[in-house]
Amino acid sequence: MIKHIKTVLLLLVTISMVFTSGCFDAIEPDEMAYVVALGLDDGTDDNLIITLLLAVPIAVGVGPEPGEIDNATNMITVAAPTILGGINVINSLISKRVNFTQTKLIVISKELAEKGVERFINTFIRFREFRPDTYIGISRGRAEEFLKESKPVLEINPSKHFELVMESFKYTGFSSGSTIEEFYSKMECTCNEAVAVLLDISQIEETGDLAGVLANRKNSDGEVLEGDYTATDMPVVYENKVRQMGSAVFKGDKMVGELTGRETFYYLMVSGKLGEIRYTMPEPDIAAHSRAYVTLRLSRARKPEVRVKIKDDKPVVNIRISLEGDILAVTGNNDYSTGESLKKLENYASDYIRRDVVSFLEKTRDDFNSDICFIGKSVKKTFLFWEDWIKFNWTDKYKNAQFVVDVEVKIRRSGVMVKQVPVNQLKGDIK
Amino acid sequence: MDRKTEIGNFEAACILLNMISSKIILDFPRTVSEDAGSAAWLMVLLDSVVVYLLFLVISRLYRKFAGNDLLDVSEAAFGETGRIIAGIIFLIQFMYITHVVLRQFAEDIKVISLASTPVSVVILLFCAGMIVGAYLGIEAISRLHVIAIPLLAAAFLLILLFNIPRYDISKISPWLGLGIGAILKNGVINLSYFSELAALFFLMPFLKKKNSFGGVGRYGIFFSGLFLVLVSLCYLMVYQYPMSTEFFLPVYQMARTIKIGRFFSRIEPAFILIWASSAFLYLSSGLFFITYIFQRTFNLKYRKPLIVPFIILIFALSLLPENLYSTLQSEMHVYRLLSWLVTLILPIILLVIASTRAKSNKHREEARHD
Numbered sequence: 020m021i022k023h024i025k026t027v028l029l030l031l032v033t034i035s036m037v038f039t040s041g042c043f044d045a046i047e048p049d050e051m052a053y054v055v056a057l058g059l060d061d062g063t064d065d066n067l068i069i070t071l072l073l074a075v076p077i078a079v080g081v082g083p084e085p086g087e088i089d090n091a092t093n094m095i096t097v098a099a100p101t102i103l104g105g106i107n108v109i110n111s112l113i114s115k116r117v118n119f120t121q122t123k124l125i126v127i128s129k130e131l132a133e134k135g136v137e138r139f140i141n142t143f144i145r146f147r148e149f150r151p152d153t154y155i156g157i158s159r160g161r162a163e164e165f166l167k168e169s170k171p172v173l174e175i176n177p178s179k180h181f182e183l184v185m186e187s188f189k190y191t192g193f194s195s196g197s198t199i200e201e202f203y204s205k206m207e208c209t210c211n212e213a214v215a216v217l218l219d220i221s222q223i224e225e226t227g228d229l230a231g232v233l234a235n236r237k238n239s240d241g242e243v244l245e246g247d248y249t250a251t252d253m254p255v256v257y258e259n260k261v262r263q264m265g266s267a268v269f270k271g272d273k274m275v276g277e278l279t280g281r282e283t284f285y286y287l288m289v290s291g292k293l294g295e296i297r298y299t300m301p302e303p304d305i306a307a308h309s310r311a312y313v314t315l316r317l318s319r320a321r322k323p324e325v326r327v328k329i330k331d332d333k334p335v336v337n338i339r340i341s342l343e344g345d346i347l348a349v350t351g352n353n354d355y356s357t358g359e360s361l362k363k364l365e366n367y368a369s370d371y372i373r374r375d376v377v378s379f380l381e382k383t384r385d386d387f388n389s390d391i392c393f394i395g396k397s398v399k400k401t402f403l404f405w406e407d408w409i410k411f412n413w414t415d416k417y418k419n420a421q422f423v424v425d426v427e428v429k430i431r432r433s434g435v436m437v438k439q440v441p442v443n444q445l446k447g448d449i450k
Numbered sequence: 451m452d453r454k455t456e457i458g459n460f461e462a463a464c465i466l467l468n469m470i471s472s473k474i475i476l477d478f479p480r481t482v483s484e485d486a487g488s489a490a491w492l493m494v495l496l497d498s499v500v501v502y503l504l505f506l507v508i509s510r511l512y513r514k515f516a517g518n519d520l521l522d523v524s525e526a527a528f529g530e531t532g533r534i535i536a537g538i539i540f541l542i543q544f545m546y547i548t549h550v551v552l553r554q555f556a557e558d559i560k561v562i563s564l565a566s567t568p569v570s571v572v573i574l575l576f577c578a579g580m581i582v583g584a585y586l587g588i589e590a591i592s593r594l595h596v597i598a599i600p601l602l603a604a605a606f607l608l609i610l611l612f613n614i615p616r617y618d619i620s621k622i623s624p625w626l627g628l629g630i631g632a633i634l635k636n637g638v639i640n641l642s643y644f645s646e647l648a649a650l651f652f653l654m655p656f657l658k659k660k661n662s663f664g665g666v667g668r669y670g671i672f673f674s675g676l677f678l679v680l681v682s683l684c685y686l687m688v689y690q691y692p693m694s695t696e697f698f699l700p701v702y703q704m705a706r707t708i709k710i711g712r713f714f715s716r717i718e719p720a721f722i723l724i725w726a727s728s729a730f731l732y733l734s735s736g737l738f739f740i741t742y743i744f745q746r747t748f749n750l751k752y753r754k755p756l757i758v759p760f761i762i763l764i765f766a767l768s769l770l771p772e773n774l775y776s777t778l779q780s781e782m783h784v785y786r787l788l789s790w791l792v793t794l795i796l797p798i799i800l801l802v803i804a805s806t807r808a809k810s811n812k813h814r815e816e817a818r819h820d
Binding site: 025029032033035042043044144147150151152182200203204207208210396397399400401402403404405406407408 | 487488561562563564565566567568571578579581582585618620621623624625626627628629689690691692693696703706707709712715716
């Protein structure tokens with residue numbers, strides 16, 4: 020009898036462990052307000068202006084008309100000295116509890132980023148509701164305005180919209196796709212610095228405004244290639260006014276500068292994060308004003324090799340970048356699909372990209388004094404002891420770095436055409 | 451009753467493996483990186499080699515006492531008083547680590563999952579599992595280990611595998627971290643990470659093949675050493691020093707960041723399941739050994755009546771530390787400082803003295819016969 024009672028008791032204890040272990044923490048999904056994006060602005064009296072873009076699950080589920088973000092999301096702004104303090108205030112006035120487990124984007128205003136972001140990043144890393152893969156972006160204007168203008172047009176799920184937009188760097192190369200954990204890791208690293216996605220709201224209302232924008236962005240050859248601008252100046256007319264293009268460069272926890280979309284592409288190339296992107300450059304041996312371009316699909320052939328030698332206390336950085344790609348489009352009359360022409364295009368592309376990479380690296384050295392391309396890790400590998408590495412002070416040495424860059428582009432395919440017969444060869448120049 | 455219980459070599463090795471390696475899912479990767487910086491994995495590797503070599507010495511000395519636990523050896527060395535003193539020492543060791551680990555597991559689960567549940571309730575739930583395990587005895591515990599350990603090991607390896615895209619070998623440079631001095635000095639104290647090896651000395655009477663004690667220990671140490679080195683190496687290749695010293699639960703943090711495509715992410719709830727299973731197995735084994743050592747020390751007839759008093763004691767002790775930090779401090783500054791002496795040095799001393807006494811007794815016997 021006693022044996023039976025013991026068995027029943029053991030069984031009860033075991034079953035109760037399985038079914039009661041979550042009772043205290045039970046909360047239904049419809050009792051929570053899911054934050055899709057969080058914005059941070061500088062407020063008065065050391066307060067933060069915290070803006071939450073909340074998902075309205077019912078509206079997302081039913082599916083509003085494209086562009087009717089107001090139906091799928093709800094915005095709320097609060098002023099408080101700390102993020103979670105502000106959330107507490109919001110919790111007291113909405114019927115649900117704010118939850119960050121579905122947050123996809125954190126937007127910090129440039130004004131705040133220039134003062135230092137360590138105090139916010141600490142909250143994002145420490146508080147378990149924030150996912151490590153949440154994207155972080157720096158808004159040139161106010162983060163609140165940025166979120167207000169976010170009107171996804173092609174996607175009814177706002178959370179998916181932000182996630183897909185932020186992931187687009189893998190096939191555009193125009194932004195860096197920084198997540199909070201990656202950002203924090205680089206911010207804390209002694210051998211490199213952090214970058215974040217650069218965001219802004221476009222002021223362009225109609226096609227007529229484009230000429231003015233482009234005129235201001237011309238390079239030394241008098242042309243504006245795609246990505247030669249930041250989020251503010253993107254020559255795009257679109258219903259959704261928010262833009263992401265380029266990167267915000269940090270030193271420690273403070274923002275020190277900006278990269279254009281094209282410079283961000285070189286950043287991805289040197290740091291080994293390049294996906295498969297489309298890259299346009301002028302045709303070889305064609306005068307700049309003739310406006311003939313080649314578009315290549317480029318991707319990383321091998322991991323970039325970075326070797327650093329210290330000569331007279333100055334780092335000499337040797338970088339070897341191997342790319343491969345396909346010809347996607349040629350706007351001029353020349354055919355680069357085979358033979359010598361192909362070789363010529365490869366050499367030209369290698370040299371063209373090399374010059375741009377050197378000028379990008381010099382910008383990180385001279386304008387920002389910030390090693391965002393992981394160059395320091397090659398130096399760190401030559402040290403045996405932590406104390407010696409800290410004394411070496413790489414962040415200080417970077418300002419004296421010299422760059423020797425070697426780029427090799429190999430064209431593997433030429434699209435679905437093996438050669439191009441220009442019309443003027445068949446019919447002559449038609450006037 | 452328990453004396454008649456028999457367990458196989460694989461079962462014993464699984465118990466040893468879980469008891470030594472369960473700290474992987476607690477704070478182990480972080481604390482070793484605090485001690486040796488980016489060379490933490492090297493320190494753990496050295497510790498594993500040293501423990502393996504010391505165990506070879508112990509198992510060689512133990513051959514004469516195959517089938518006896520360490521309390522029998524203590525009795526052979528110093529008589530009944532020796533057995534009681536050694537029993538009390540090992541009892542304190544197991545009591546200390548069991549209540550600390552119980553509090554750690556409870557605090558950890560509170561931080562990452564049951565945030566609103568009072569810690570005492572979480573501890574009570576673990577205590578219920580411990581009672582069930584200790585009540586059913588070492589045979590049931592060992593068989594559960596055999597089922598769970600391969601699954602837990604596979605899940606752990608999957609977490610490490612899914613993190614491969616984030617590994618960067620440059621993050622474990624500078625290669626000698628905080629220096630050779632720090633590696634050696636802290637390495638000695640960190641031998642205590644193998645302190646659960648003491649469990650093997652009390653599993654001895656339950657082994658089916660009494661002479662396979664050495665093999666069980668060697669496999670147990672080899673695989674736990676491998677897991678400990680692997681986790682410290684992989685963790686440091688993801689989070690460089692000093693960032694590696696910041697995370698509360700390093701392996702949980704690694705599990706949180708796994709993302710394969712847009713659909714395979716947020717796998718850490720599975721991690722909590724693995725983690726709770728390992729915790730239940732560890733704590734049940736801990737309570738079993740506490741009651742077993744007490745029974746053997748004081749030559750009591752029954753073990754099961756000791757379960758409830760000891761679980762009350764462990765429950766009360768686990769609630770003593772004021773907060774999570776105090777719990778971790780008490781483990782780091784008290785337990786780790788001493789337990790390697792109890793697990794690795796004390797058995798050698800006892801075995802040498804017991805062997806010498808056995809030899810002199812034998813000579814005396816032979817002389818009497820002559």
